[in-house]
Amino acid sequence: MRNPKKLKAKNKVGLIFFPAFDWEISPTHPERKERLLYTRDQVFEEGLLDIEGILEFNPEIASAKEISRANICVPDVDSVASEPHKISAGGAIKAADLVLEGKVDKAFALVRPPGHHAHRVVHGARGFCNINNEAIMVESIRNKYPNKKIAFVDTDAHHADGTQEIFYHDPNVLHISLHQDGRTLFPGSGFVNELGGPTAYAKTLNIPLPPGCSDQGLLYVINEFVLPVLNDFQPDLIINAAGQDNHYSDPLTNMNISAKGYAKMNDLLDPDLAVLQGGYSIESALPYINVGLILAMAGLDYSSVEEPDYDPEILKEDQSLIKEIKETVAELKKIWKNRENKNLEEIYGDYSTFYSRDKSIFYDTAGINEKQSEKVRVCNQCQGYLIIDSKAGKSSFSSNQVMAVSIPKLVCDQCYQEAREKFDNLKNEYESVYLQDLKADEYLRN
The missing domain is CATH 3.40.800.20 (Histone deacetylase domain)
Known part of the structure; x- marks a missing residue:
């Protein structure tokens, strides 16, 4: 040089x-x-x-x-x-x-x-x-x-x-x-x-x-x-x-x-x-x-x-x-x-209010297996919010379940209210529930 x-x-x-x-x-x-x-x-x-x-x-x-x-x-x-x-x-x-x-x-x-x-x-x-x-x-x-x-x-x-x-x-x-x-x-x-x-x-x-x-x-x-x-x-x-x-x-x-x-x-x-x-x-x-x-x-x-x-x-x-x-x-x-002309139902199936998908995630470094179910609220006003059900552990006998609600920063008022209500309801049903609220910049665990 x-x-x-x-x-x-x-x-x-x-x-x-x-x-x-x-x-x-x-x-x-x-x-x-x-x-x-x-x-x-x-x-x-x-x-x-x-x-x-x-x-x-x-x-x-x-x-x-x-x-x-x-x-x-x-x-x-x-x-x-x-x-x-x-x-x-x-x-x-x-x-x-x-x-x-x-x-x-x-x-x-x-x-x-x-x-x-x-x-x-x-x-x-x-x-x-x-x-x-x-x-x-x-x-x-x-x-x-x-x-x-x-x-x-x-x-x-x-x-x-x-x-x-x-x-x-x-x-x-x-x-x-x-x-x-x-x-x-x-x-x-x-x-x-x-x-x-x-x-x-x-x-x-x-x-x-x-x-x-x-x-x-x-x-x-x-x-x-x-x-x-x-x-x-x-x-x-x-x-x-x-x-x-x-x-x-x-x-x-x-x-x-x-x-x-x-x-x-x-x-x-x-x-x-x-x-x-x-x-x-x-x-x-x-x-x-x-x-x-x-x-x-x-x-x-x-x-x-x-x-x-x-x-x-x-x-x-x-x-x-x-x-x-x-x-x-x-x-x-x-x-x-062709992204703007796609019939999304052909790709994602018949979704209306929520789109769901299941994931298997392997933590190769930690030796943990996670089974996760993710649901996204489909909304024509915003990107919706997420509800996540995650079960993870080193074996099926030591699996730890957590629920989470994730709310994006640019969320519409209706989805925001729904998501906060969902978090409150989940707290009554599950031991470990997380809130990731980017709109309010608030992060909670019950």
Whole structure:
């Protein structure tokens, strides 16, 4: 890189580092305390913080209320989230505040632990995630700016199932996930037919990519599908959930993306915010990917970013994979183009007042199985509210049942009254009932 002191960023970028050097799942686990050590060193070695316009900020600690806007923690926030989890979420909130307050043009939260596998109801750790830092960030934004339309583009190799489920019925959040095909990787979801609920049809879009996909396939999807969809949706904010385990050296996945490919992707997306998620090639990938992302967000040349073992010949795209990717994109284009003309009863069945669905959620990290029934109030005035019946435990004999009512910020008066009455009624029927009331910013457990 040229002398960083002579460079000036085109976009003012805020970096929020929280490497959590004192927290890990275990010393040999992929999500261990050294995970961001080499990234931190590389950022200093390249002199990125000496470039005019790239600034570092400290994270804050997310409060129980801020966490509860996205996650219903069972039995409570402190039982689910350690202080590092709260700081990781607080780092994401800090990134959003810096952009929304005009202190920077863009911000990148380089934080751990990650969060995108944490669903709305949380009984423990799954996919290395306890609470959903990016969802917590979005609900913090919308607590202050409730009318903002937000688009996620999650580029982690693992499907962003938690974030998807939190916003599955929300018409003001577009959630796009590009990931390794769920038939070959945890969490085994993220297929083209997962399109959001009847109140938010086609606001959830999944692009499952075949194992072996490299830069060519990834950038084809961005150019041919993601960018046109973003242009149609016209979000107020674009968030890159910047998972980095699509890299060719990652030990947990089977993808072939390079650091330069990541940087080019971010450059094309032009996100307002980025939040680190997965990525477990600690020395060979993360330092180079993160340098590339920072340079791309700053509007600076990233063409010299290259891993020591990078070999474009080895990473050439197999044409059979390109054919498969093009077929997936063509199917998704059809869905998006026809989204306004769909007969939703053909997709969701004969729903009238409520739409229901059942889910099985496995907490691979905590060893918990959850059976969940979710009902959304279908309303022509708002997105309705949720009633959740969750039973979870390490065995069927130790299952713990909780009921929850979740009310969105932009709810109509009739649905709001119904939801509060439902909460009061459930309290008389069940021992453990939670209220997540984003309209009143109130979070209760009986």
